[in-house]
Amino acid sequence: MVSIVYKGKPYEIPTGRRFQDVVRDNFKENVEDVIAVSLDGVLLGLASSVEHGGEAKIIWKDDPEAVGIVRHSSAHLMAQAIKRLFKGVRLAIGPATDTGFYYDVDLDVSLGQEDLARIEEEMAHIRDENLPIERIEMPREEAIKLFDGMGERYKVELLKEIIDDTVSLYRQGEFIDLCRGPHVSSTGMLRAFKLESLAGAYWRGNEHNPMLQRIYGLAFPKEEQLQEQIAFLEEVKRRDHRRLGAQLELFAVSEKVGGGLILWLPNGALLRELIESDLKARQKRAGYQFVNTPHVALSELWRTSGHLDFYEQSMFPAMELEGASYRVKPMNCPFHTQIYEQRVRSYRDLPLRLAEFGTVYRFERSGTLHGLLRVRGFTQDDAHVFCKPSDLGAEIEAILGLMGEIYRQYHFDRYEVFLSTRPERYVGDEKSWDMATQALESALKAKGIAYQIDPGEGVFYGPKIDVKVLDSIGRLWQCTTIQVDFNLPERFGLSYTDGDGVRKPPIMVHRALLGSLERFVGILTEHYAGYFPFWLAPVQALIVPVSQSQVSYARELASFFSEKDLRVQVDETDERLGLKIRRSELKKIPAILVVGKKEEASGTISLRFAGSGQTRTMSREQLLAILWTAVTSRTKELSALSVG
RNA sequence: GCCGAUGUAGCUCAGCGGGAGAGCAACUGAUUCGUAAUCAGUAGGUCGGGGGUUCAAAUCCCCCCAUCGGCUCCA
Numbered sequence: 227m228v229s230i231v232y233k234g235k236p237y238e239i240p241t242g243r244r245f246q247d248v249v250r251d252n253f254k255e256n257v258e259d260v261i262a263v264s265l266d267g268v269l270l271g272l273a274s275s276v277e278h279g280g281e282a283k284i285i286w287k288d289d290p291e292a293v294g295i296v297r298h299s300s301a302h303l304m305a306q307a308i309k310r311l312f313k314g315v316r317l318a319i320g321p322a323t324d325t326g327f328y329y330d331v332d333l334d335v336s337l338g339q340e341d342l343a344r345i346e347e348e349m350a351h352i353r354d355e356n357l358p359i360e361r362i363e364m365p366r367e368e369a370i371k372l373f374d375g376m377g378e379r380y381k382v383e384l385l386k387e388i389i390d391d392t393v394s395l396y397r398q399g400e401f402i403d404l405c406r407g408p409h410v411s412s413t414g415m416l417r418a419f420k421l422e423s424l425a426g427a428y429w430r431g432n433e434h435n436p437m438l439q440r441i442y443g444l445a446f447p448k449e450e451q452l453q454e455q456i457a458f459l460e461e462v463k464r465r466d467h468r469r470l471g472a473q474l475e476l477f478a479v480s481e482k483v484g485g486g487l488i489l490w491l492p493n494g495a496l497l498r499e500l501i502e503s504d505l506k507a508r509q510k511r512a513g514y515q516f517v518n519t520p521h522v523a524l525s526e527l528w529r530t531s532g533h534l535d536f537y538e539q540s541m542f543p544a545m546e547l548e549g550a551s552y553r554v555k556p557m558n559c560p561f562h563t564q565i566y567e568q569r570v571r572s573y574r575d576l577p578l579r580l581a582e583f584g585t586v587y588r589f590e591r592s593g594t595l596h597g598l599l600r601v602r603g604f605t606q607d608d609a610h611v612f613c614k615p616s617d618l619g620a621e622i623e624a625i626l627g628l629m630g631e632i633y634r635q636y637h638f639d640r641y642e643v644f645l646s647t648r649p650e651r652y653v654g655d656e657k658s659w660d661m662a663t664q665a666l667e668s669a670l671k672a673k674g675i676a677y678q679i680d681p682g683e684g685v686f687y688g689p690k691i692d693v694k695v696l697d698s699i700g701r702l703w704q705c706t707t708i709q710v711d712f713n714l715p716e717r718f719g720l721s722y723t724d725g726d727g728v729r730k731p732p733i734m735v736h737r738a739l740l741g742s743l744e745r746f747v748g749i750l751t752e753h754y755a756g757y758f759p760f761w762l763a764p765v766q767a768l769i770v771p772v773s774q775s776q777v778s779y780a781r782e783l784a785s786f787f788s789e790k791d792l793r794v795q796v797d798e799t800d801e802r803l804g805l806k807i808r809r810s811e812l813k814k815i816p817a818i819l820v821v822g823k824k825e826e827a828s829g830t831i832s833l834r835f836a837g838s839g840q841t842r843t844m845s846r847e848q849l850l851a852i853l854w855t856a857v858t859s860r861t862k863e864l865s866a867l868s869v870g
Numbered sequence: 871g872c873c874g875a876u877g878u879a880g881c882u883c884a885g886c887g888g889g890a891g892a893g894c895a896a897c898u899g900a901u902u903c904g905u906a907a908u909c910a911g912u913a914g915g916u917c918g919g920g921g922g923u924u925c926a927a928a929u930c931c932c933c934c935c936a937u938c939g940g941c942u943c944c945a
Contacts, residue, residue, distance in 0.1 A: 328940095336874065425940030426873025433942050437873050440940070468938095472881080481918070481936050537945050557945085591871050591943065592936090600944080649945085685945050709945095773902045800902080808906035822904055834905060841905065 228279035230265070239276050246272035246411055249284065261285045261292040261415070261447065262408045269295065271408030273361035273396070287447040297322035299359065299409045300419045300445035301329050306401035307348035308333075308441075311341075317403065318380040318429055318438050325455055326419070326444035330427050332380065337439055342421045345441070349419065356414030357399040361407060369393050369404065380429065418452035419445040461699060467751035468597040474756055474764075474814060476747065477598060486595040486602030488744055493764035496793075497750075498743055500762055502583055505607055505632070505739070512628050514581040514609055519561035521585065525551035530717055531560040532653055536686040540588045558584035559711075559736055562610040563718040566732075571722040576732060577613035577621055583743065584608045598748030605743045611735040612720070615661075618733055622669035622691075622708060625737050629693065629706050632739055635860045636750060637759070638695040642702060643675050646683035646690045653687055654713045662710035662733075663689040687713040697753040705746065709736040756814045757837060760856035760864050766793045767853070768810045772803050772822030779826045783819065786846055792853055794819075811836055816864050817853065835865040 229236050230248070237252045249272060250257045263270050266280035269291060285291045301320035304327070308315055312333055320329035364372075366388060372395075373381040381404050385393065396405045398413055410416065422442040429435035446452045463469075471477050476494030483489065490498060506516065525544055528534045533541065537556060544551045555561070562580045571578070585605045594600055611621050633641060645666055648659045666689055670677050677691070684690055693706035711734040715721075721729040740746040750758070760766055767787065769780040780796045787794040797806045803820070810818050818834040820841070825831055831849055834841045844852075852867050861867055 339875080423939055424874055427941045428872075431942070433872065437941080439873075442940080479936090485936065533945085539943090540945070588944090593871065593873095593941085594943065595937090651945090687945085770905085772904050775902075802901090802903050802908060803905060804903090805907055806905090811906050818905080820905060824904085832905080839905070 228276060230276070230279050230282050232282045232284075239279075241276050241278075243276050244272065245270055245274055245276065248276060253282075253284070255284060257411065258415075259287055261287060261289070261410055262295050264291065269408050271295070271359070271361060272411035273359055274408065275361075292447045294322045295408055295410060296416065296447045297327040297445045298405075298407075299413075300416050300443060301327035302359075302396065302398065302401070302403055302405070302409065303349050303352055303413055303416050303419070304345060304421070304441065304443060305329050305331070305403060306352055306398060307345045309401060310348055310352075311344060314377070316378055316380055319384075320403075322445075323442070326422070326442065326446075328440050328442045330429070330438040330440045332429075332436065332438050337424055337441070339424075342424065342441070346419075346421045349416075349421075352399070352413050353416055354414070355399065356412050358412050359396055359398045359409045361409075362395045362397055362402075363392050364395065366391055366393050369395060372402075373404065416445070418447065418449045419443055420452060420456070458699070462701075465699070465752040465755045466597075467599070467748040470751050470756040471597065471748075473812070474751075476751065476764075477744075479597075484602070485592060486590055486600070488598060488601055488603065494747065496764045497758065497762055498747060501740070501743065501746065502607075504635075506581075508628065508632065509579075509581050509609070512579075512624065513577075514579040516581050517562070517565055518582060519558060519565070519584060520555075521587075522552045522554050523560065525553050527560050527564075528553050531563075531714060532687065532717060533557065533560075536651065536653070540590075542587055542589055554587045555584070556586050556588045558582055558586065558606065558608045559610055559714060559734070560718070563714060563720060563734070566612055566720055567718070571612075571720075571732070573614060573722055573724045576722060577611050577617050578732075579609060579611045581607075581609035598744045598751075601742075601744050604745065606738045607740045607743060607746075608736070608738050611737065612715070612722075612732040613735065614722075614724070614730075615733055618665045618710070618735070619669050619672065621735055622666060622710075623673055625708055625735070625739075626669065626673050626675065626691075629739050633695060633705075636753070637862050638697070638753070640696040641705075642694045642696070643670065643677035644680040644683070644692045644694070645670065645677050646680040646685075646692060648689065649682050649684050649686065651686055652684070654716075658712040659684075659689060662712060665710060666691050666708070685709050687711045695749075697749065698755075701752075703749045705741045705749070706739050707737065707741065710734075711736055754862075757816070758814070759860060759862050760816045760853065761858075761860055763814075763816050764793065765795055765813065765815050767795075767817035767819050768813075768815045769794060769796045769819045769821065770803065770806045770810065771796070771798075772820065774800060776821050776823070776826050780821055783821065783831065783846060787850065787853070790850060790854070792850075792857075807834070816856075819849070835863075838865055840865055 227238050227240055230239050232253050239248055245263045246257060249255050249260055262285040264283040264285055305317055305320055308331060316332040318330035370382055370385045394407060395402055396407060396409055422444055425440045426437045427440040429438055444452060444455055474493060475491045477491055478489045480489060541556050542554045544553055565580055583605050587603045590602050613621050647663055688709050688711040690707055690709040692704055694702040694704045696702055715731045715734050720732055722732050724730050769784050771777050771780040777798055784794050784796045807818060814836060816836050820832040820834055830843050830845055832841050832843045833849060855867055856864050
């Protein structure tokens with residue numbers, strides 16, 4: 227007998243009794259809605275037996291702990307369905323994910339989309355069979371024999387690595403799987419699941435191991451949550467920058483040019499130019515000087531910098547010409563060290579902040595390319611700050627400040643900060659690493675920025691701060707990176723003369739605020755779902771005459787606004803108003819300026835806000851004031867501005 | 871790079887051994903229009919590229935390229 231406290235009341239329970247019975251008979255709760263029990267904070271399935279006393283809490287469907295259990299049980303449900311449909315399948319692992327689960331299986335035939343539907347159907351059958359899910363404990367050796375007999379070699383491999391003498395298995399109907407649990411108490415409790423996609427995955431994530439077939443599914447305790455997730459995925463699809471990029475004519479990739487190489491179309495190039503000139507202005511104000519450097523350099527430079535030792539697999543191969551060997555640049559830093567070297571530097575020159583929109587090329591495996599987000603050629607908003615050790619903290623703080631300022635104007639209100647420490651392969655001594663790491667950490671603390679440690683994720687030459695912004699639908703995107711480097715200055719023999727007349731090596735801080743401009747435009751497109759704020763919109767306003775007779779009035783207005791540096795076009799096509807508005811809406815032009823007989827007679831304009839469809843009539847001067855406010859204030863929604 | 875899928879008109883897609891098609895976009899004409907699709911007509915394709923099987927290939931097979939979903943990788 228042990229004592230279990232539930233809702234403040236103690237119950238005397240015999241050991242060995244299953245929690246299912248305890249919940250039903252002792253606690254008098256409806257087992258149907260119970261996912262699991264938490265005993266002193268440890269999750270136990272209803273199929274587990276009572277071993278010791280403690281404080282019990284029931285995990286209901288709505289509880290946050292329920293979701294992981296449901297997903298894990300859904301993975302078992304799918305595995306069972308697959309075993310029924312495909313003979314000779316060998317199961318690998320089937321964990322829960324952020325939105326559902328997956329199971330890796332080894333199968334002689336390759337699965338197709340139709341199989342997914344069949345498996346899902348079979349899962350529904352098993353659900354309807356409402357099979358009880360039982361927990362079985364047995365000696366490890368016995369379990370090995372059992373799975374070996376079933377031909378489940380991956381399970382055997384896993385079992386052989388378990389240290390415990392006793393292992394737990396879960397059984398539902400004819401299906402049995404090695405599993406720590408907990409699980410829901412019957413297959414009938416799994417109501418909300420949907421198979422998503424098929425993928426290849428290496429056994430244990432190692433590319434030298436056999437490739438298994440992975441089936442992804444969504445699973446939630448409740449149907450509404452599943453529907454919400456499906457809606458979210460549709461929203462993600464709607465915002466896909468590749469789709470919007472084509473629709474809004476921002477960028478293209480051409481098979482004839484090559485994968486991962488971006489062609490910026492006029493609209494995208496304009497967007498990029500706006501972002502660049504804003505960045506340039508802000509950085510100049512912050513004491514940066516802009517430089518330009520070439521796209522290739524002698525291989526020797528990359529030898530000196532250490533890239534050929536640590537980074538070669540990401541670099542394009544060498545070009546041999548006139549007995550010299552050249553490489554296309556994967557980074558800008560070595561060039562900036564050479565700009566530093568153009569003069570004898572004194573402590574009075576520091577900090578020296580060299581910035582460049584430097585286009586770099588990195589070889590990415592073909593399967594990893596993805597729109598603007600993963601490319602082979604991209605432009606970094608790069609800079610290198612050369613400074614004295616005593617300046618380091620202030621420089622990092624200044625960078626963090628500049629970063630926050632820039633994020634705000636793109637309506638990224640929240641971001642997460644990661645501090646990456648020394649990786650396995652690194653250059654330099656541990657003492658420098660510790661100093662650099664500490665400098666980053668204290669700058670974060672001084673700025674009051676919360677951060678997480680990312681152990682071993684630093685760059686080979688130093689620790690770094692990575693910043694990921696949260697977009698408007700809650701996704702994280704890596705943008706800013708700030709890396710401290712004691713190594714490169716040493717490799718290139720950089721120095722400055724200090725106040726005491728001694729030559730000392732400077733510290734170099736590598737930093738990119740937006741990261742890559744390609745990537746950032748991709749992120750922005752998804753963040754804004756293609757509805758760029760007024761100051762960024764490639765075409766800011768489209769003047770639409772109601773009929774051809776207002777074309778000259780429309781042209782007159784167009785030159786009025788163009789002279790005030792607004793990007794305005796006139797739709798002169800001989801179409802109905804409805805169609806012209808529709809086309810403008812599809813292009814996501816923020817302001818539609820409708821002019822008909824009435825407007826022409828009164829010298830006014832009817833402003834229609836894209837998206838919302840609201841309209842408001844006003845004079846050209848009033849409109850100009852609104853539009854200019856939208857530009858200077860970086861307003862997200864034009865309609866949010868009230869008439870001045 | 872690996873696993874799977876896809877590649878047909880500018881875009882979205884149907885056709886899957888025997889006439890290369892639809893809608894939208896484009897162009898021409900009619901219409902002169904009041905806030906998300908006016909009507910009619912015209913033109914548009916080496917069916918991703920190459921090789922093979924076949925009397926005959928968009929369709930079947932092989933190789934390559936690109937894209938998509940993953941895996942791995944992402945200093």
